[in-house]
Amino acid sequence: MVGILTANILYVILITLGGTLVSFSVHFVPVGGAPAAMAQAPGIGTGTVQLAAGAGLTGLITAGTVLGLTNSIAIVLASGAVGAMLMIGSTMIVGQMVYVYGVGVTPAGGKSKYDPITKDRQDLYSSQGTEGHALPTASYISGIIGGGLGGLGGSLVYYSLVNVTNNMAMTDLVGLAAIFAIGIFFINAVIPSYNIGGTTEGYHDPKFKRWYRAVIVSIIVTFMCAIIGVIAIGGL
Numbered sequence: 213m214v215g216i217l218t219a220n221i222l223y224v225i226l227i228t229l230g231g232t233l234v235s236f237s238v239h240f241v242p243v244g245g246a247p248a249a250m251a252q253a254p255g256i257g258t259g260t261v262q263l264a265a266g267a268g269l270t271g272l273i274t275a276g277t278v279l280g281l282t283n284s285i286a287i288v289l290a291s292g293a294v295g296a297m298l299m300i301g302s303t304m305i306v307g308q309m310v311y312v313y314g315v316g317v318t319p320a321g322g323k324s325k326y327d328p329i330t331k332d333r334q335d336l337y338s339s340q341g342t343e344g345h346a347l348p349t350a351s352y353i354s355g356i357i358g359g360g361l362g363g364l365g366g367s368l369v370y371y372s373l374v375n376v377t378n379n380m381a382m383t384d385l386v387g388l389a390a391i392f393a394i395g396i397f398f399i400n401a402v403i404p405s406y407n408i409g410g411t412t413e414g415y416h417d418p419k420f421k422r423w424y425r426a427v428i429v430s431i432i433v434t435f436m437c438a439i440i441g442v443i444a445i446g447g448l
Contacts, residue, residue, distance in 0.1 A: 220446065223372040224438045230372065231400045231434030232427055233365025238264045238404040239423045240358025241300065242351035242414045251315045251345040253411050254322065256307050256355070260408050263300070264362060264401030270299040271363030272370045272393050276386070285371060292367025293360045300359030304347050311346035319346035321413050328416045329353060344413075354414025365400075369393045376445045385445065392441040399437065400430050 241263050244255025256263060274295030275288045282288070311317055320337040321327065322344035327334055329350045338344045347355070373389035404426040412419050 219377045220442045223376050224435070224442055226372040227369050227396070227438035227441065228431060228435045230365040230368030231396045231437065232430045233368065234264060234268050234362050234397055235400040235403050235426050235430035235434075236423060237267065237358045237361035237365060238401065239407065239412065239420050239426070240354045240361065240415050241267070241412075242304075242347060242355050243408060243410075243412050245410050247343070247411055248345070251311060251317050251339075252342040254320070254344040254346060254348060254351055254413050255411055256303060256347070260405040261398070261401045263303075264404070265397050266303075267296040267300055267359045267362030268366035268397035268401065269394065271296040271366030272390065272397070274363070275367030275370050276390070279371065279374060283375075288371050289364055289367050292370075293364040296363025296366065297356050297359040299363075300355050301352075304352055304355050308347050308352075315345075317345045319348045319351075320344045321348045321351060321416075323413050323417050324350075343411075348413075350416055351414045354416070357415070366393065366397060369396050373441055373445060376442050378446050388445055392437070392444070396434060396437050396441075399433060403429050403433070 238260055242255035243260050243263060244253045244257050245259055247253035248255040249257030271292035275292035278288050278291040317339060318337040320334040322338055325335050326332065327348050327350050334348060370389060370393045373392055374385060407422040407426050408419055
């Protein structure tokens with residue numbers, strides 16, 4: 213057991229880093245939950261865990277596809293990041309169309325008087341009784357950043373697990389690596405939900421300042437998961 217961990221200590225560290233990136237990325241994604249679904253808060257109308265897992269799993273699928281063509285870690289990580297960014301970006305675009313053309317509201321945040329990026333006035337366009345609605349520019353850009361970080365972390369976890377030193381057949385290895393990667397995604401998707409507490413507009417939201425709490429917990433939890441994953445995939 214000690215020999216396996218020693219031979220794969222680099223991958224334990226990379227898996228820990230990847231899981232932590234997934235946790236950190238969640239704080240960038242504009243999560244609106246049920247209030248956003250009713251156009252009463254900015255963000256995507258679903259929960260933290262679903263969005264984090266979606267970004268991570270998209271990164272895993274993209275990375276897994278590219279990994280079949282090349283073993284270059286730079287290309288694999290880049291593909292995972294881009295895949296997750298496209299996933300989050302597409303989700304936000306479709307949601308934005310529903311808000312603007314279906315519900316009939318303007319994109320406006322409630323955490324700041326002016327959009328942090330465009331400097332456009334927001335408070336004048338928020339409906340009475342709401343905290344804003346739809347996806348203002350700052351939230352959209354923040355979501356793209358979050359998707360990229362989540363996909364990067366997800367692909368890093370998968371790449372590390374697949375390259376762990378072992379004697380397993382490739383078909384068995386890929387399946388087992390995917391199972392452990394998905395488990396690590398969901399663990400690190402739940403952790404930041406305690407920081408966010410329902411809704412967040414992105415990097416400019418006051419709740420973003422709590423990110424370090426989730427990161428510290430994720431480092432500890434993912435490190436333990438990484439050790440278990442490496443031992444399991446190592447054939448013990």
